[in-house]
Amino acid sequence: MLGDVPLWTTVLQLLAAGLVGGFCALHWVWWRGSLRPDGSAWALWLSAAMALMLLTAGLHGVTASSLGRGVLAFLHAQLVAAVVLLCLPATRAFGGTGPRLGPWVAVTATLLAVRSLLWVVAPVAPGLDAGDGSTPHALAVALLFVALAVSVGYVVAALGASRITGLGWLLVGAGTLSLVLLTGGILLDDRHDAAALGGLWPIPLAVGLESLALVRLRRSQLTAQRRELMRDALADLTNAAWFSRDADALLEHARDVARTVLDDPTVEGSLRPLQRERFVAELFPADASRLAAHERTFLIDLAVVVATAAERYALTDRLSRAAETDALTGLPNRRAADRYLLDTLERAAVERTRVSVIYCDIDGFKDVNDRQGHAQGDDLLRRTADYLRTWSGAETYVARLAGDEFAVVVSRAPTDAELADLARRLRAGFDARVGNPAGPRLTCGVATWNPEEVIDADALLRHADDAMLEAKRARSGHRVFDSALRARAEDSRRLRAALERAVEEDRITAYYQPIVDTGTLEVIGLEALARWQEGDKVILPEHWLTLAEQTGLIVPIGHAMFRQARRALDRHQMPVAVNLSARELHESDVLERIEDAWGGSPWEHLTVEITESTMLRTTTAVPVLSELRARGARIALDDFGTGFSSLARLARLPVDVLKIDRSFVREVRTPRGAGPVRAIVALAEHHGLDVVAEGVESAGDLQVLIDLGVRRAQGMFVGRPAPGLPVRGARPVPRSELPRRARARIVPRPLRVVPGGVEDAATSSEML
Known part of the structure; x- marks a missing residue:
């Protein structure tokens, strides 16, 4: 195939070798940027083999040494074999389909290996170059033609199984022209023409390969740019999905994005609801067969974003309706x-x-x-x-x-x-x-x-x-x-604001009312009653207690009462009773609050008073009071007799003291009032409970209570609430020792109080 050629042929071979070698870099870029197998690697190897083959042919033309020309002729023959063999996988890669490649490669490789073996067995002689018809040369030519026939047969079979594009026909034409030149270089009798054709035959195939590389590289660049646009468009649609609340508008946005990116105005979209608030979205062009794989993936991704957003919108609407709808009635909440x-x-x-x-x-x-x-x-x-x-x-x-x-x-x-x-x-x-x-x-x-x-x-x-x-x-x-209610509401608002300030400034102070022994009038205990100190005035609980209960201010007020009661215990060394409201019992940390305010032991000097209605209607009352009782505190049932408690249940309640309500004490000197008091005293004796009578307002009331067996009492007659410590007065003379005429005039002297403030005698309201 190689022989003496004109100088221009040698120059052209070297130039083509450099050009094809330079295009190998283009093939390498194509291969590195390829995201899927599209023949770029085989095109690189094929171009490299042809560049080396052209370089070898050019060097053969300028080499004078016989040995050098023989070595270059051998290398050229092997590179020709490599090109013929590489055409098989390259054809399969370019076409994407074709017959099974293994048998064809095996046959072609065997033929070319035998041809190469002839160069080793037979010595290199000028006859090999001159084509003098020697046996090794003829057999090598025959083997090359058979290998070419096998390769051409595979190419024809592969082309018949695939759809050929314009670029494919260009490559087929270039390969056909190179095959004609190669055949002419082998068969022509003119040594110079045959050598020229044999040296230049790779150029058409190289031109076809480089054209393919340029087109594929440009296509790869456009694909990469389109992928960038697709990523940006997908990110933009995803962001829009978070701010939009209209699935149909989002679908239109996705459709417009797809039309712009794919440059296809035929793209349409659909959004269909499924069961259980699920949706399916689709984006499709008029001719889906023209789409590449990454373009189909792009449309699927856009549709998934739209469907997911539609499901999220539906779920958000349902949750919003549930959050603003009453589940029982279906009305707005x-x-x-x-x-x-x-x-x-x-x-x-x-x-x-x-x-x-x-x-x-x-x-x-x-x-x-x-x-x-x-x-x-x-x-x-x-x-x-x-x-x-x-x-x-x-x-x-x-x-x-x-x-x-x-x-x-x-x-x-x-x-x-x-x-x-x-x-x-x-x-x-x-x-x-x-x-x-x-x-x-x-x-x-x-x-x-x-x-x-x-x-x-x-x-x-x-x-x-x-x-x-x-x-x-x-x-x-x-x-x-109306205006009357408005004025009342405004007064309530002002009262609440003032009460909040008073609680914040710790102006809810404890006044102490004595609990006395009815026989000796000796002070045996104190009850802490809350009073609102507003300047020089003292505001009684009857004016603000209900408001404190409604607003929850009773909780810090009760905490302050326990804290001041503990200070009174330390100062006066007398047992103290403190009222506990229903609102305080509803607090989850009521025990911790009481313990923090009381400061721990001695619990035995604390009496916690709770009304009968609160005891029965508050579910947390019994556990909380049982815990306080277990620590040593005493529990008093206030206003006893005015509620609806069962007498049989009294034994199961954590109670130590029954306080007779003032409504019974007020009528104790009548048969109708003395009967309930007598019954309460008997009930307390049966259950081993102490009894305290509230609201003692006169000596006559006190005397009747003594006769009925009440041993403890409190009220305005025996001691008024005051910020200081009440002091025991003189023990009254028993009525039986007085002359008949003096019995109606002698009244037991009420307790005196230490200076520090005494309430008006007409006031009888108590805290809680």
Whole structure:
């Protein structure tokens, strides 16, 4: 194949070798940037083999040594064999399909190996170069033609099994031209022409390969750029999905993104709901067969983002509805009502219209729960909700606030008289459709916001609630929040603010009322009573105790009372009784609070007083009091006899002292009043309990209590509450030792108190 060639042929071979070698770098870039097997590696090896083959042919033309020319001829023959062999896997890689490669490669490699062996067995002679028809040369040529035939046969079979593009036809044409040149170089008789053709035959194939490399590299660059655009578009759509709340709008956005990135205006999208709030989204062009694998993946990723966002939107809407909907009645809950009322007030402020709230409460709801069970209570709530829902019109909004409380918001509210008539008809309709005259009834409170007022949704609801509570108290069925109630509410607000300041400044102080022995009038204990010190005045609990219970301020007040009671114990060395409210018992850390305020032992000098109703109605009362009793404290049942406790249950309660209510002591000198006191004393003796009579206001009351067996008492007659320590007075002379005429005039002298402040004699209110 190699021989003496013109100089221009040698120059062209060397130039082609350098050019093809330079293009190997292009092939390497193509191979390194390739994300999938697309023939780039085989194109690199094939180009490298052809570059070396052209270089060897060029060097052969300028080499004068016979040995050097023989070595270069041998290398050229092996590189020709390598090119023929590499065409097989390169064809399979470029076409993507074809016959099974192994047998074809094995046959071709065997033929070319035998051809190479001839160069080892037969000595290198000029005949090999000149093509003189010697046996080794003829056999080598025959083997090369057979190998070429096998390679061409595989190429034809592979091309027949795949769809050839324009670039493929270019490569096929270049390979065919190189094959023709190679065949001509072998078969032509003219040595110079044959050598020229034999040396230049790789150039067409190299041109085809480099064209393929350029096109594929450019395609890879465009693919990489498109992938970047796809990543950016996918990230942009993902961010948009977090801020959007409309799945259809997000689908349109994804469709527009796909059209822009893929440069295909035929891309369309669809979003279909499935079961259980699941969605499936699709993005597809008019001709899906033209899409590359990464483009199909891009459309799938966009569709997944849209479907996932649609499911999240549906779940968010469901959770939002659940968060703002009452599960039992299906009405909006307090949260939704607050938001709606605020929006309505803001709109009314612009439109200069009035907004009213009708606050409804079911009277007798607790009795229904207690007598008929919670299932009937729930049914009553549902029927009430249905009634209010059907009764409301276009300008009304119904919500369940809590428990058995409902609110009807009336936008563009009419006059107060019309609102009162509306509440009356609402109550009457409830009696006719839901309740009955003897059963549960509806109590309504009406409050109205006017455009000149400050927008305050909480205050409007609170005023309607105050009107409803006033209607309950007056048993009128309905009440409008008028100027009188507004003034009362304002007084309550001011009182609460003042009470909060007093608690914060620790101006709730303890006054101590003595508990005396009825026989000797000796002070044997103290009861700590809370008093509000406001400047020079002392405000009694009857003016603020209910407010403290409602607002929770009773908790820090009770803590202060226990703390001051401990200081009184240390200062006066006398047992102290402290009242414990129901609100304090509801606190989870009530025991820790009491222990912190009392400071630990001695517990035996502490008496904790609790009312009978609190003991029976508060579920945490018995465990808390049992724990205090176990530590050594004594438990007193205050206002005994006024509640509904069972006498049989008294033995099971953690109680040490029964305090006879002042209502019995007030009438103790009458048969009707003495009977309950006698029964309480007998009951206490039976259970081994102490008895203390409250509210002793006169010597006659004290004498009767002594006769009935009451050994301890407290009241204004035996000692008034004071910040100092009461001192025992002179022991009274027994009535039996007095002359008849003096018995009506001699009165046991009440206890004196240490200077430090004494309350007005007409006051008899106690704390808690």
